[in-house]
Amino acid sequence: EIVLTQSPGTLSLSPGERATLSCRASQSVSSTYLAWYQQKPGQAPRLLIYGASSRATGIPDRFSGSGSGTDFTLTISRLEPEDFAVYYCQQYGRSPGTFGQGTKVEIK
């Protein structure tokens, strides 16, 4: 199975700052099948990005995704108070679909 490793584990930033989250795969992932989710405590995950760089419906343009092969990045250009949460990357092109362990973005 494809193992996804996210870094850093925790990112401490202030509102208005830029957040850069990394996701590295143990083997090449087609860009078509790489997604990012946001999860807040007690809530279900919310799809942010699919196909490595396409924003899901209703997602603000401060969220952007990039990357290919084994290295992918989620960037939040300017953090809003509601963006402090845990973020997961996911590959959904090969069975079993797998997730990274998550990056927590916390208020500094």
Next chain:
Amino acid sequence: QVQLVQSGAEVKKPGASVKVSCEASGYIFSSYYIHWLRQAPGQGLEWMGMVNPSSGGTNYAQKFQGRVTMTSDTPTSTVYMDLSSLRSDDTAVYYCARDRGFSYGLGDSWGQGTLVTVSS
């Protein structure tokens, strides 16, 4: 609006089975696959498998083969996930999620989650 509403929390003993439901509304039920995923307390997310409500076809993660059954009922727009031979490490929040096409776990809308606790 798209909604996936799941059944309530369950407490089960080791060795028992649990059946979780996911009722869909706000879209054409047969046009989207449904995935089941789970999240153990304080842990990450795990894909369990998927069902195609149009055909009833399923695809399960190898880890769960032989222990999970996913079915769909078109008249009620409801999908079910049945997990048998429960162990303590099956304690988790179970989610259903809608997929635009065939994949191994992409979910554009999710249910609220169902906590299943396995304890003697």
